[in-house]
Amino acid sequence: MRYEGMVYRPPSEARSLIIQLTIGCARNKCTFCSMYKEKRFRVRKIQEVIEDLHEARRAYGPHIRRIFLADGDALVVKTEELLAVLEEAYRLFPKLQRVTAYGAPLDVLGKTHEELVSLRRAGLFMVYIGAESGDDQVLKAVKKGATAAQIEEACLKLKAAGIQVSVTLISGLGGPERMKEHAMESARLISGIKPEYVSILTLMLEPGTPLYEEHRAGKFRLLNPDEVAEEMLLFLSNVDSEGSVFRSNHASNYICLGGMLNAERDCMIEQIKRARKAGQYKPEGFRGL
Ligand code: SF4
Numbered sequence: 001m002r003y004e005g006m007v008y009r010p011p012s013e014a015r016s017l018i019i020q021l022t023i024g025c026a027r028n029k030c031t032f033c034s035m036y037k038e039k040r041f042r043v044r045k046i047q048e049v050i051e052d053l054h055e056a057r058r059a060y061g062p063h064i065r066r067i068f069l070a071d072g073d074a075l076v077v078k079t080e081e082l083l084a085v086l087e088e089a090y091r092l093f094p095k096l097q098r099v100t101a102y103g104a105p106l107d108v109l110g111k112t113h114e115e116l117v118s119l120r121r122a123g124l125f126m127v128y129i130g131a132e133s134g135d136d137q138v139l140k141a142v143k144k145g146a147t148a149a150q151i152e153e154a155c156l157k158l159k160a161a162g163i164q165v166s167v168t169l170i171s172g173l174g175g176p177e178r179m180k181e182h183a184m185e186s187a188r189l190i191s192g193i194k195p196e197y198v199s200i201l202t203l204m205l206e207p208g209t210p211l212y213e214e215h216r217a218g219k220f221r222l223l224n225p226d227e228v229a230e231e232m233l234l235f236l237s238n239v240d241s242e243g244s245v246f247r248s249n250h251a252s253n254y255i256c257l258g259g260m261l262n263a264e265r266d267c268m269i270e271q272i273k274r275a276r277k278a279g280q281y282k283p284e285g286f287r288g289l
Helices: 046-063 079-092 105-109 113-121 136-141 148-160 179-193 210-216 225-238 265-278
Strands: 017-020 066-070 098-102 124-132 164-171 197-202 245-248 257-260
Touching (some): 046 079, 105 148, 113 124, 136 179, 148 164, 179 225, 225 265
Parallel strands (some): 017 066, 066 098, 098 124, 197 245
16 A cells, blocks of 8 residues: 555544545645644645555455545445445455445535435445534634534435434634533534544644644633543533434543443433532643544
């Protein structure tokens, strides 16, 4: 496999074969994100991607069970090309159980229901959507390039086609000024989608990003651990997403949580309250992205 630059994948794809379908992110404008800043976006030639699949087959035999299509937003690729990659992947790896990818909301909305159904039938199992927030003011401030309504519509469109959805939010993204709205609107967004998975990271600033510079200039403040706990309590107390697996067990989180919504929501709320009372948060030095 020929990898270009740093390759990112969701934590749950740690055991997956990663194949770069695109290089970088087509938008690359989010003010908090440093992932693909050094890459100039392009869609790889499909023949190259298929050659990588063949190389993986030679290296690992037929044993691959999971493939993650990197980089930032595989769904920007034309449907017929995606179908060709999926078809070859399942042909080369008969034990393959799932193919997943990051997807940008507007790219999902750019595909018809029929196209998404054909991708599901070809084996696109789940799409990871970085919603980051349900609050339009926060989304606009961080230049996400999609509104909460568009994110919700995209996720529902994926679900209607039978493709699972994993949504990520970022705690602290609204700073103290939008903390309440960020939590409440994110709860509303997730309640509207009811994704299979929802996870919350906690904002960490990375040098080189516009948000880092805003912070240095005193224009943006990070939440402290008590405020992050309060924001999480607000979110969990207001979310109604029966059947979603909830996780905030990322290296960036101050409190590690995991459980089913809505069944284990009260238990997670109690965990946060206990941690807050005892000041039991992950030390800064142990946090990471
Ligand atoms: S957060 Fe996602 S959409 Fe935004 S710049 Fe980073 S990879 Fe691209």
